[in-house]
Amino acid sequence: MHLKDVHLACNDTMSKKKKKYYTVWKGHKTGVFESWHDCKAQIKDFEGAQYKSFETFDAAKKALNGNYKDYIGKNKKFSSSLTEDQLKKIGQPNYHSISVDAASSGNPGKMEYRGVDTKTKKQLFIQGPFEEGTNNIGEFLAIVHGLAFLKQHNSDRIIYTDSKTAMSWVKKKSCNTKLERNQKNKTLFELVDRAVNWLKENNYTTTIVKWETKAWGEIPADFGRK
Numbered sequence: 001m002h003l004k005d006v007h008l009a010c011n012d013t014m015s016k017k018k019k020k021y022y023t024v025w026k027g028h029k030t031g032v033f034e035s036w037h038d039c040k041a042q043i044k045d046f047e048g049a050q051y052k053s054f055e056t057f058d059a060a061k062k063a064l065n066g067n068y069k070d071y072i073g074k075n076k077k078f079s080s081s082l083t084e085d086q087l088k089k090i091g092q093p094n095y096h097s098i099s100v101d102a103a104s105s106g107n108p109g110k111m112e113y114r115g116v117d118t119k120t121k122k123q124l125f126i127q128g129p130f131e132e133g134t135n136n137i138g139e140f141l142a143i144v145h146g147l148a149f150l151k152q153h154n155s156d157r158i159i160y161t162d163s164k165t166a167m168s169w170v171k172k173k174s175c176n177t178k179l180e181r182n183q184k185n186k187t188l189f190e191l192v193d194r195a196v197n198w199l200k201e202n203n204y205t206t207t208i209v210k211w212e213t214k215a216w217g218e219i220p221a222d223f224g225r226k
Helices: 036-043 057-064 084-090 135-152 164-172 183-201
Strands: 021-026 031-033 050-054 097-106 109-117 123-133 158-161 208-210
Touching: 021 036, 021 057, 031 036, 031 057, 036 050, 036 097, 050 057, 097 135, 109 135, 123 135, 123 183, 135 158, 135 164, 135 183, 164 208
Parallel strands: 097 158, 158 208
Antiparallel strands: 021 031, 021 050, 097 109, 109 123
16 A cells, blocks of 8 residues: 555554554655555665665654655664673674675565764765675675775774674685576676675785674664665
8 A cells, every 4th residue: 555645544553563664765656655565566676776664654754755865774772682791791892893784675686785884874885776686695795895995995994794694705705695697687796706806806904793783783784674
């Protein structure tokens, strides 16, 4: 159902599962949609689709009238389930860093990635959406892009990622995806090949660190969509 101008009349308190509302800024149709299924229909096969989920219709409607860039990566407040001792052991994030993340609608599906300043969440780079990709490929490309970005700026900052798989791929200088190459993902794999070559041809001293999601919440580069 398209809810661009009409307020929902249904009472969501009857449902045990918390309902979400999806704002689509760019898609086949724009507006607020009441299910992921309806939202996905608007962004599938739409280049440059922009969308995000919200807890209430009013929040989604307000976002629709705003700018997409002002809303991506902004999530609700986080409360860790770890004990005080566990949190002390992990400590706080190193804010002399950048954080990278990827988002895909489907696996495979439309995929994009970005890097931000860990403390300020200022976006440093973003790529995509690519027509067909996986989250792991996006996480891998985000790390390599981050490495090249920091080397270019002669920066000693570290990189945070929440993907152990991508960290492993970078260490091995290989993108071990099972996604088969085809015409639809040709552009993406050209970027993957360039990333692998960059790793093989460049030395770097940047430390890549696993983001502690259970202690700190979602990584600052998170797109915050679903």
